[in-house]
Amino acid sequence: MAATGIAHRLRASWTRRDTPRATSADRPPVSLDEAVPGEEVRTAQGRFYRIRTVWPAEGRYGGEVLRAFTRVRPSSLTFLTDDTSLRSFDPRRAVFLDTETTGLAGGTGTYAFLIGLGFFDDDQFVIEQYFMCSFGEERAMMAHVADLIAGFPSVVTFNGRTFDLPLLQTRFTLNRQRRAAALLDEWDHLDLLPPARRLWRESLPNCRLSSLEAAVLGVRRRDDVPSWLIPSIYLDFVRTQDARRLRPVFTHNRYDILTMVALTTYAEQMLARPLELRPGQPRRGAEIAAIARLFDHRRDTARSARLYAAALQQALPADLRVKTLWRLSMARKRQRAWSAAAELWHRMLDKEPELVLPALVELAKYYEHRRPDLMQAKELAMRAYELWQRAPGGPGAQLLPSVESSRRPFEAALLHRVRRLERRLARANASRPQPPRASGHD
Structure with a gap:
C-alpha cells in the first residue's frame, strides 16, 4: 500500500463537508447508517452502533508501517517516557484508545459518546468505533467496550492519563461496571503526550496530535473537524437525528488512532537512528537536538554532546540554536573538556x-x-x-x-x-x- 493509502481511504469515506445548522423541511435528515455505514448492535443491556474498519498490518500511515509498532521495544518506551512501569508493556497485545466527548471538563456530566479502539489482529489492524445514538445507549455501549478491553494488558493514548482514562473510569463506575473501572488502573499505559512534548515542544508551535501528524509524519488532514466543534455536532445530532455532520467526527477519531500507531514507531526510530530519518536521509536538526536532550537528561553526556554538536551542523530555529549551543557547552564542562x-x-x-x-x-x-x-x-x-x-x-x-x-x-x-x-x-x-x-x- 502506498504511504498515503490509508489517509486516502479515510478521505474517501465521505466526499465533501456538509455542515447545516439544522434540518429543514426541504432537506430530509440523513440517517446514521447512510452517513457512517456500520451496524446496530443489540444486547441484553440495550443497543448501540458499531463501525469496524480494517487495514492491512503492512500498510503505511505517515510513512510508517503499521505492523512496526508490534516490534517497539519496552526499553525504548521507558527511555522516552521516564516511566519504568512500561518495562512490561507488550506492543503485540496493546489497544489504542481515543474518545470523543460531550465536553472537555470531565466529571460526571461529560459523556464519551464515541469510543475508538484500535488493535492488531493477525495480518490486520482493526479500528472498532462504538457510538451511542442517545444517552440511553451508554450502558450497553460501555459494557461491550469493557468486554473488549479486558483482553488487552496494554493501552496507548494521547493525554489519556489526565483525560480519557479518568473519564472512562467515571462512566464505568456510574454504570455499575466497577470491574472495568478497576481494569484501567491495571493497564500498562503508554500516554504519548509527555514524550511528544519532550521531543517536539521546542521546535513546534504546539504538541496537539493533529499538529504532530502534519509536522512529524507529513500527513495533512483533509475534511477533518476541529476537536472543539465535536461536542456541539454530537448534541445537534441527538436533537435532530440528522447524521450528516457526524461523518468527519468518525474520520477524526480514526485519524487520531492511526497517528498514535505511526508516531510511536517514529519516536522509537529517533532513538535507533538519531542522525538519519531514513537510510541516507539526514534527520532534521531540531529532532537531533531533542534526542540529545533526552540523553542529557539521562546523564549520557558523551552521546548527548555528540548529538548537540551534530544538531548545530544542521539548520535550527534561532532560539533552539542558542539553547543547543549552551547545552553543548555544559556537556563539555561535565566531560571536563x-x-x-x-x-x-x-x-x-x-x-x-x-x-x-x-x-x-x-x-x-x-x-x-x-x-x-x-x-x-x-x-x-x-x-x-x-x-x-x-x-x-x-x-x-x-x-x-x-x-x-x-x-x-x-x-x-x-x-x-x-x-x-x-x-x-x-x-x-x-x-x-x-x-x-x-x-x-x-
Missing part, C-alpha cells in the same frame, strides 16, 4: 548576544579555577555583574541555575565572586618578591 567548553563560551561572547551573561559567568569560573588567570577572571566577573545590574533577569538569565525569582541571590553571588577575586589578587601581589631598593651609594 575545559578547552572545548571555553572555546564555546568565547564564541558566545562574540556572536551570541543572548548568551553573553552565562558565558561571562562560566568563563570567570574557568579562569579562576581551571586555567588560573585571576586578572582575567576578575574582569569577566565584573562584566557579568555590570551587565546584570543594567538588565537584571535579561537575556540568558534563564540558563543560569542559580538565578532565583528574587534575583538578589544571583547578584550577591556575582559580587561575592568579584570581591573574592580582588582579595586573591591582593594576596598574590603582596606575596610577590619586591625589587631591591636603591641604597643611595654608587
